[in-house]
Amino acid sequence: MRYITADYLYPISSSPIKEGVIAIDEEGIITAIGKRVDFAGKDLEMYHGVLVPGFINTHCHLELSHMKGKVDTGTGLVPFITSVVSSRGATEGEIQAAIRAADEKMQQEGIVAVGDISNKADTASQKAKSPIHYYTFVEMFDFLNDEMADATLEQYQPVFDAHGEQKSFVPHAPYTVSKALFAHIDRLNDDDSTVSIHNQETPAEEEIFRTKTGEMVDFYRGFKLPLEQFEPTGKSSIYYAIEHLNPNRRTLFVHNTLTQPKHIRDAHAWSKKVYWATCPNANLYIENRLPNYKSFIDNNAKMTIGTDSLTSNWQLSILEEMKTIARYQSYVPFDTLIRWATLNGAEALGFEEKLGSFEVGKRPGINLLNLKADRKLRVGTFVKRIG
DSSP, rough: OOOEEEEEEEEEOOOOOTTEEEEOTSSOOEEEEEEEEGTTTSEEESSSSSEEEEEEEEOOGGGGGGGGSSSSSSSOHHHHHHHHHHHHOHHHHHHHHHHHHHHHHHHTTEEEEEEEEESSSSHHHHHHOOOOOEEEEEEEOTTOOGGGGHHHHHHHHHHHHSSSSSEEEEEEEGGGOHHHHHHHHHHSTTTTTTEEEEOOOOOHHHHHHHHSSHHHHHHHTTTTTTTOOOOOOSOOOHHHHHHOOTTSEEEEEEETOOHHHHHHHHHHHHOOEEEEEEEEEHHHHHSEEEEEEEEHHHHHHOOOEEEOOOOOOOOHHHHHHHHHHHHOOTTTTTHHHHHHHHHHHHHHHHHHSSSSSOOTTTTEEEEEEEEEEEOGGGGGGEEEOOO
């Protein structure tokens, strides 16, 4: 048995404990939580800093790890996607080495679970042997063409079959998924699934749905993709997604840089199982913009944190994402950020029974953060994973 204590213990599911102690068995399962006085006579492991549960990365593209530094920053989403499509190639050895290195780096950064986008089966073997809990989102797109939906499903079924138990079929984004493909996704997933979808990431996404004009239309034309059967809705893209997603499933909207308070409220009215993933460094990398986090806080949104891929980020670190939020929108409290990075993410992926908070019976991992006395995250550093 180990008894671990630090200046502060953040259970997440309850109030912080000054000089809190967490007891874990040889398998890392929590057996007791309390204050130092409750563990008199025990051999305490003493640390300076703050103990928090292992981090949850709700949005990553592990299979793109070999593309680090290959795509320019600040170009906007449509040029970014074009660059990814044209630069994705590499040898199998390069791809696997990069996947393995990225997985190991996330372990070192205190990440214990990942919601990972997969368009291929490249990551399946590494996920199978990694101590990280992976939820695989097998992401499909048919470029808004209903007649391509059946062939798309046939194409991605082997990707789904190659991955482990925690997985679901998901749509890429409103602007790339037809009504027919949405119907396939709804039919194939059960009600305990999480469905992830990129959402309101760029003005071009809004423009194509409102007026069928703009940069996204040019993207389709550039790749000779037909758009004849697509009719603009005259509304934000999130309403097309909501119309074709299932409110009984956990839904994870990703990026949300253009999401407005009304959109948040309407999504919450549509389903009680809505979560929002923010990837701040990726948003800055691609489009030099961030969501307005106050809108989400004011509307009691269940925000989570992701890293996106090494194609669109400088590192895969949830702490660095938290520090970016604190740097640009410093009104977000530390307590709020740490919940986004842990329990909210665990709930979004369906891992809350074992991860995300310090509670007896869970095995969430233990991270030590070195923060100043005021516990402002923007001056914090990650020390190590303890348990």
